[in-house]
Amino acid sequence: MNYDYRIFRIRTSIIGLSPAAFFARALFLFSFLSFSQVTSSIDSTVVKIGEQITYEIQVEVDTSSLVVFSEGQTFSPLEMIESYNADTIRSNNNYKLIKKYGLTQFDSGAYTIPRQKIRIGDKTFFTDSIKVVVHNVAVDTTKQGLYDIKPIIDVRKTAGDWWKYVLLIIFLIGVIAFLLYWFIWRQKPLTEDEKIAMLPPYDRAKLALKKLDESHYLEQSELKAYYSELTLIIRKYLDEKVYDHSLESTTDELIERLRLLKEGHQIDLSPNTIENIERILKRADLVKFAKSAPNTALAELDRNTIDAEIDHVKEVLPEPTEEEKLLDEKYREALEKRKKRRKIIITSAIGIVILMLTFTGFSLKYGFTYVKDTIIGHDSKELLEGDWVTSQYGFPPVTLSTPKVLRRFELPIPEDYKGSVNTTSFIYGTLMDEFSVAVNTTLYGQAPEGGIDIEKSIEGSLKGLEAQGAKDIVTLSDKFVTPNGAEGIKTYGTFRFDGLKTGNHVEANYIFLHFTSENVLQQIMLTYPVNDVYADAIIDRILNSVELKPITE
Structure with missing residues (x-):
């Protein structure tokens, strides 16, 4: 308290x-x-x-x-x-x-x-x-006016919250697309190194010499670094335009190769050019490995000599043929294709990873089977999650909630019973479908002697199932009570059915509900696939919705 x-x-x-x-x-x-x-x-x-x-x-x-x-x-x-x-x-x-x-x-x-x-x-x-x-609150019903029944009014179905989820999905797709564009597909501005790399070898060599002039190696007496940069410039130029192993060759190997190219008339280098290159490369080797220290004036002279020899080499190089130009063009096109293919592969990989993560997340939350059936589609699931219909069928009415509205069918009445019974039938689906439901109401003009034989009615329903092609019918019976207290008999089990006549019989479930009163027989018949959790949920929901009203109501 x-x-x-x-x-x-x-x-x-x-x-x-x-x-x-x-x-x-x-x-x-x-x-x-x-x-x-x-x-x-x-x-x-x-x-x-x-x-x-x-x-x-x-x-x-x-x-x-x-x-x-x-x-x-x-x-x-x-x-x-x-x-x-x-x-x-x-x-x-x-x-x-x-x-x-x-x-x-x-x-x-x-x-x-x-x-x-x-x-x-x-x-x-x-x-x-x-x-x-x-x-009690007194209500005078004699003073309450009576009014006509109002006509049926079409109710516009509310839109629901689906548009919120659509907007969220569009927003997420937009964010992912923007990120992919910004980091992968966008033409990024070239860096300084990339711009230099796109220049022809001659222009790159000239630009490198200009940057060497702007350095402070000579002012700080860093001759080793100065000569290293200087020889790297000439070696790179020769590697790209004259001999493709110039960078890894020793000085003697490189000079020997240049002389062989001259003697073979592959490139018309002057003896003076080869000697100047040899002299500067060997001086650089002494500076780098023997700690030689030439004066600044000599270093500047060597720089100017390399500048001049690069011009001499360019002058004696043959003009590229049309075939070489075409090969270069094809090379650039192939390079662009490789870049584009790489972007496509990266984008596809990111998309697959996002889809896998999304699928895994929803599977952990809702279950793998549910997510798979949502994406691929499942007939029973669509029925279960669709708009259900609650209606009354026959007279006396049978109230039932079903995934689809039942349609009225006129079933033939045997000649012996015409005039003595009135039958109404409402059906959705057949044995050929994944799911079927039928409601039959038989109203006798005069109650049979001893009452309606419910066992005989159940036997007739099973024979009707056999007449449609069902085989190997397993039958179980139990008492059934509707939510509003009406009592009947529930007959249920399995059967095998070959609707397409292929020789391959499919197993299915069935449930028959039979209710009798003095002169009324009411039947509800359901068929649905086995090992289907959605179909099981459909059947449970239908059975929990069954309500019967007596004929006096």
């Missing part, structure tokens, strides 16, 4: 009081603490069903008392619907606490609100019990 606490104390200074004054003050305080009063009331003793009653408790105490009101459902048979905060009113040297409760009752009759317990300090007080009368 919870309590609502209200604590009040009197703070009094007794310093400096005389014995008589102290005794008088103590006597006054004692009489004050011993005072308390509890009353209760309600705002009305006669109410209507569901109307709220305000129950009020007033407690008048001194300022030092501890008051505890009871909480919870202590007003039975009335029901407490709200407990209000206590109000405090100061009256002279006392406090008046007012606690209110909202009570109600939904059945007519005379009730007594029981006494409520109030604790004040270490003492317990009880309120008086109060009687309350709850009346």
Whole structure:
């Protein structure tokens, strides 16, 4: 039990009081603490069903008392619907606490609100019990006007929240597409190194010499670094235009190769050019490996010599033939195709990874089978998650909820029964379909002697199943009770069926429900595939929706 606490104390200074004054003050305080009063009331003793009653408790105490009101459902048979905060009113040297409760009752009759317990300090007080009368709400049906039945109004189906999910998917696809474009497909501006790499070998060599001039190697006497850069420039140029192993060859090997190319008339290099290149390369080797230290003027002269020899080499190089130009063009096209193919592969790989992660995430949340059936499609799943129809079929009516509305069919009546029975049938699907449901109502003009033989009706339903091609029928029976209390017989089991006449029989489930009254036979027949969780859910939902009404309603 919870309590609502209200604590009040009197703070009094007794310093400096005389014995008589102290005794008088103590006597006054004692009489004050011993005072308390509890009353209760309600705002009305006669109410209507569901109307709220305000129950009020007033407690008048001194300022030092501890008051505890009871909480919870202590007003039975009335029901407490709200407990209000206590109000405090100061009256002279006392406090008046007012606690209110909202009570109600939904059945007519005379009730007594029981006494409520109030604790004040270490003492317990009880309120008086109060009687309350709850009346029905009077309705005068003779004064209520009658109106015609309103016509059927087409209700526009609400759009639902599907558009939110569509917008979210579009947004995510847009974000992914933007990221792929920005990081993979976008033509990024070339870096300085990339721009230099696209220049012809001659222009790259000239630009490298210019950057060497802008360096501070000579000012800082870093001759080893200076000659390393200088020889690398000439070697790269020769590697691309004259001899493709110039970079890894030693000085002697490179000079020997240049002389052989000249003697073979493959390139018309002058002896002076070869000697200048040889002299500078060997001086560079001495600087790098023998720690030789030529002066700055000589280093600058070697730089100018290399510059001039690059021009000489360019002059003696033969002009590229049309075939070479075509090969270069094809090479550039192949390079572009490789780049494009690489982008496609990266984009496809990222897309596959995203799809796999999405599929895995949904599979972990909803299950692999559910996600697979959602993507690929599943007949039973689509029926289960579609818009169901709840309707009444036949007379007396059979109320049923199904994935699809049942259509009325006129079934032939044997000659012996024409005129004595009236049959209505509503069907969706056949044995050829994944799922089927049928509702038959047979109304006899005169009740058969001894009543309707339900066992014979069940046997007739099974023979009808056989007539449609069902074989190896397994039959089980049980009692069935609808949610509104109608009792019948449930016949269920499995059968094998070869609808396409291929010799391959498919196993399926069936359920027959039979209900009988004095002159009415009502049948519900269901067929559905085996090992199908969606079909099982469909059947459970249908069975839980079955309601029968007697013919008198």
